Amino acid sequence: GAGVSQSPSNKVTEKGKDVELRCDPISGHTALYWYRQRLGQGLEFLIYFQGNSAPDKSGLPSDRFSAERTGESVSTLTIQRTQQEDSAVYLCASSPRWSSYEQYFGPGTRLTVT
Amino acid sequence: TQLLEQSPQFLSIQEGENLTVYCNSSSVFSSLQWYRQEPGEGPVLLVTVVTGGEVKKLKRLTFQFGDARKDSSLHITAAQPGDTGLYLCAGVHSGGSNYKLTFGKGTLLTVNP
Numbered sequence: 001g002a003g004v005s006q007s008p009s010n011k012v013t014e015k016g017k018d019v020e021l022r023c024d025p026i027s028g029h030t031a032l033y034w035y036r037q038r039l040g041q042g043l044e045f046l047i048y049f050q051g052n053s054a055p056d057k058s059g060l061p062s063d064r065f066s067a068e069r070t071g072e073s074v075s076t077l078t079i080q081r082t083q084q085e086d087s088a089v090y091l092c093a094s095s096p097r098w099s100s101y102e103q104y105f106g107p108g109t110r111l112t113v114t
Numbered sequence: 115t116q117l118l119e120q121s122p123q124f125l126s127i128q129e130g131e132n133l134t135v136y137c138n139s140s141s142v143f144s145s146l147q148w149y150r151q152e153p154g155e156g157p158v159l160l161v162t163v164v165t166g167g168e169v170k171k172l173k174r175l176t177f178q179f180g181d182a183r184k185d186s187s188l189h190i191t192a193a194q195p196g197d198t199g200l201y202l203c204a205g206v207h208s209g210g211s212n213y214k215l216t217f218g219k220g221t222l223l224t225v226n227p
Contacts, residue, residue, distance in 0.1 A: 033213075042118070042202065042204075042217035043157070043202070043204070048213055105158070107156050108155075
């Protein structure tokens with residue numbers, strides 16, 4: 001079956017512009033996660049969705065970052081007024097239930113802010 | 115911040131050699147996972163360990179969870195070029211939110227033919 005997909009795979013943007021990153025989770029997976037991976041760093045938790053609600057937004061670095069999810073499907077991570085330090089790979093993962101150890105990751109979106 | 119420290123950060127070996135990578139913390143974890151990530155891809159889950167002292171084997175890979183559930187190791191026997199990748203450990207803190215994984219920075223393994 002289809003895995004987690006993310007688009008675009010690469011995004012280059014100018015400092016100050018807004019970007020939207022998309023995640024399509026595995027069908028039927030109720031939980032969805034966004035992570036950020038900077039070069040040479042581990043994955044940094046950003047936000048967790050259970051269905052279309054986000055009980056944990058604690059990892060969002062600033063109010064420039066926001067995320068939405070439509071039902072139990074697509075999620076969009078939006079970064080407003082991008083800064084160079086936002087350059088990273090943004091990874092999305094989904095899991096079949098909220099307490100699952102089984103997180104299935106997408107290939108990520110590589111964001112470069114120039 | 116409760117960290118997972120991985121060592122070594124980089125490891126380059128020849129095909130056929132054995133290796134061990136480590137994941138250490140001062141915190142107790144209710145579960146710990148190992149992932150492998152290849153360039154341009156997301157991490158892929160290899161194993162989950164939940165019991166102190168637990169040992170799991172996956173072909174040539176052996177995973178161990180420390181007795182105190184603060185550390186873990188991954189041993190690869192007779193490494194092959196296909197084992198090349200970034201190995202990440204991740205844990206769920208004991209008493210913490212059971213959906214939130216804390217990741218180490220990873221060990222980048224290169225196996226040369």
